[in-house]
Amino acid sequence: MRPVELRTHRLFLDAPTWADAELIARYCRDPLFERYLTTPWPYTRADADEFLGTHVPEAWATGAELTWAIRHTAGGALLGVISVRSAEHELGFWLGAEHRGRGIMSEATVAVCEWVLEGGIAGADVVRWRAVEGNIASARVACAAGFRRTRPTDATVPARGGGTLPAWHATRRRAVEADAASSWADVLGPGR
Numbered sequence: 001m002r003p004v005e006l007r008t009h010r011l012f013l014d015a016p017t018w019a020d021a022e023l024i025a026r027y028c029r030d031p032l033f034e035r036y037l038t039t040p041w042p043y044t045r046a047d048a049d050e051f052l053g054t055h056v057p058e059a060w061a062t063g064a065e066l067t068w069a070i071r072h073t074a075g076g077a078l079l080g081v082i083s084v085r086s087a088e089h090e091l092g093f094w095l096g097a098e099h100r101g102r103g104i105m106s107e108a109t110v111a112v113c114e115w116v117l118e119g120g121i122a123g124a125d126v127v128r129w130r131a132v133e134g135n136i137a138s139a140r141v142a143c144a145a146g147f148r149r150t151r152p153t154d155a156t157v158p159a160r161g162g163g164t165l166p167a168w169h170a171t172r173r174r175a176v177e178a179d180a181a182s183s184w185a186d187v188l189g190p191g192r
């Protein structure tokens, strides 16, 4: 598959490029990444080079994982990254620390979900989200983007270095489910 560009009210999403390497290396050294993601730790410039030179292009080419850079405009500075894995239609995302708290990830997540569910990935009728229990910021994004919590028996997520961690799970369908917002009450409080 060739990389796809997506536009929203405030954002432009396209494939990450070599010009993003320094920012990726810096953003991925955030201690939150050690706690909540499975990106290499400690993160080095070589990890960013491998991500940009091998993982991103190969995964777009095979369709295994579609990865977008989040920017305000075409050619603009990288704000963060969002991806969807084709096999399970599972979302992954992060923002550079200085770009949080402005709704950027919620807006990007809606755009990627709508693209996937409106035919971007043939046959996809659901997008999945998982996060390590306690990752409230990620849960707020999922809630804001119309995901509904699910409670599978094996509610886990892979941990860095093997094994699993307890996790929250949720799904997003094309039409947001009526009880999607209320399904988050126990982790985000009532009134969502």
Ligand SMILES: CC(C)(COP(=O)(O)OP(=O)(O)OC[C@H]1O[C@@H](n2cnc3c(N)ncnc32)[C@H](O)[C@@H]1OP(=O)(O)O)[C@@H](O)C(=O)NCCC(=O)NCCS
Pocket (backbone or CB within 6 Å): 032, 033, 036, 037, 093, 094, 095, 096, 099, 100, 101, 102, 103, 104, 105, 106, 107, 130, 131, 132, 135, 137, 138, 140, 141, 144
């Ligand atoms: C998860 C992560 C991307 C969330 O970032 P974020 O900036 O909180 O998310 P958003 O961009 O959607 O911003 C939402 C916040 O911005 C605020 N905001 C400001 N303007 C907004 C707007 N126009 N629309 C929506 N929210 C807006 C909201 O108040 C909201 O805060 P709230 O949830 O407390 O109400 C970020 O914390 C991160 O990168 N964490 C480390 C990596 C990680 O954990 N990734 C997820 C793994 S599952």
